[in-house]
Amino acid sequence: MSLIQWTSFPPLGDERGSLVALESGKTIPFLIERVYYLFGTVQGVSRGFHAHRHLQQVAVCVTGRCRMVLDDGEWREEVWLDSPTKGLLIGNMVWREMHDFTSDCVMLVLASQHYDETDYIRNYEDFLREVKNG
Numbered sequence: 001m002s003l004i005q006w007t008s009f010p011p012l013g014d015e016r017g018s019l020v021a022l023e024s025g026k027t028i029p030f031l032i033e034r035v036y037y038l039f040g041t042v043q044g045v046s047r048g049f050h051a052h053r054h055l056q057q058v059a060v061c062v063t064g065r066c067r068m069v070l071d072d073g074e075w076r077e078e079v080w081l082d083s084p085t086k087g088l089l090i091g092n093m094v095w096r097e098m099h100d101f102t103s104d105c106v107m108l109v110l111a112s113q114h115y116d117e118t119d120y121i122r123n124y125e126d127f128l129r130e131v132k133n134g
């Protein structure tokens with residue numbers, strides 16, 4: 001099964017312009033407990049390099065784009081986030097890296113839990129060990 005799972009956000013709006021609505025239990029498959037966004041990423045800088053033990057997220061680039069790498073400890077896949085109408089589902093125990101941010105990139109992230117640093121695995125070897133040990 002592919003690590004790349006999208007959720008589509010049907011564009012609403014009218015002749016004045018577009019609009020997307022994100023709703024828990026509809027386009028977002030969990031209760032949204034936190035929303036944050038990445039912006040102003042310095043050119044050439046990569047972000048992420050961690051996994052979450054429990055957190056579920058949906059990431060969407062509302063402007064600009066970046067390249068997302070997902071890794072479940074066995075498979076590694078990458079994809080461009082480049083559309084405000086496509087959200088990438090990022091499950092728990094998936095290593096993520098974000099590269100090649102455009103200068104205008106704003107990545108909106110919807111999360112299933114509040115911020116909790118103890119949920120992060122920030123070392124790749126630790127991540128592989130936890131995957132292996134279930």
Ligand code: T46
Pocket residue numbers: 034036038047048049057059096109115
């Ligand atoms: C993820 C990718 C897509 C907080 O205090 N509260 C928060 O809600 C978040 C997300 C971060 N922080 C603090 C923790 C760090 O001191 O903000 C700082 C930067 O966070 P981090 O290094 O984790 O940022 P990224 O861009 O590497 O990763 C972020 C999310 O943290 C992460 O969950 O999946 O975006």
